[in-house]
Amino acid sequence: AQSVSQHNHHVILSEAASLELGCNYSYGGTVNLFWYVQYPGQHLQLLLKYFSGDPLVKGIKGFEAEFIKSKFSFNLRKPSVQWSDTAEYFCAVNRADKLIFGTGTRLQVFP
Amino acid sequence: EAGVAQSPRYKIIEKRQSVAFWCNPISGHATLYWYQQILGQGPKLLIQFQNNGVVDDSQLPKDRFSAERLKGVDSTLKIQPAKLEDSAVYLCASSPNRNIQYFGAGTRLSVL
Numbered sequence: 001a002q003s004v005s006q007h008n009h010h011v012i013l014s015e016a017a018s019l020e021l022g023c024n025y026s027y028g029g030t031v032n033l034f035w036y037v038q039y040p041g042q043h044l045q046l047l048l049k050y051f052s053g054d055p056l057v058k059g060i061k062g063f064e065a066e067f068i069k070s071k072f073s074f075n076l077r078k079p080s081v082q083w084s085d086t087a088e089y090f091c092a093v094n095r096a097d098k099l100i101f102g103t104g105t106r107l108q109v110f111p
Numbered sequence: 112e113a114g115v116a117q118s119p120r121y122k123i124i125e126k127r128q129s130v131a132f133w134c135n136p137i138s139g140h141a142t143l144y145w146y147q148q149i150l151g152q153g154p155k156l157l158i159q160f161q162n163n164g165v166v167d168d169s170q171l172p173k174d175r176f177s178a179e180r181l182k183g184v185d186s187t188l189k190i191q192p193a194k195l196e197d198s199a200v201y202l203c204a205s206s207p208n209r210n211i212q213y214f215g216a217g218t219r220l221s222v223l
């Protein structure tokens with residue numbers, strides 16, 4: 001079945017550690033890709049998006065993601081995490097105007 | 112600009128009762144979505160409106176769920192009667208261009 005997979009369900013890091021969250025999708029053809037973040041008690045917010053062009057996209061708060069078409073991947077990265085990055089992160093694919101979400105990755109950053 | 116407004120934030124009901132959620136999208140956004148997010152899962156689309164017309168309701172359990180957007184602005188989602196498995200967060204989102212979606216804070220429903 002077509003899907004979006006996030007293999008890391010729960011990630012625990014210390015401040016200043018580097019972060020990489022995996023996202024793989026199984027849709028062929030043209031896709032628009034997103035990472036959303038949900039801070040505790042807050043609504044889903046767009047972190048970054050890829051529509052076309054440079055496969056390395058930069059988002060807010062120092063996050064970036066790389067689209068690798070051959071691997072059907074759109075991994076999220078941050079070189080040095082902060083305690084305030086503690087949140088749940090969702091990868092999503094837009095297909096036919098519909099967002100298909102992964103199951104999410106809960107990130108906990110300890111000072 | 113004001114974001115997507117949803118109410119109530121929390122709702123606790125007993126099974127077989129009815130419940131309704133309200134959403135006011137960002138002004139000017141023609142497309143409105145309702146999602147269900149069960150604990151531990153990503154949001155799942157229930158229904159999509161374009162203005163006051165339904166674009167996709169293939170994932171909406173129509174025997175108990177209904178939604179409307181009569182004037183093409185705000186929308187209501189109703190569950191009647193509720194089941195235990197309906198416990199979830201119900202998210203509303205709107206979009207100006209059917210590409211980037213902006214989400215509300217959601218309504219957390221607990222069915223006892």
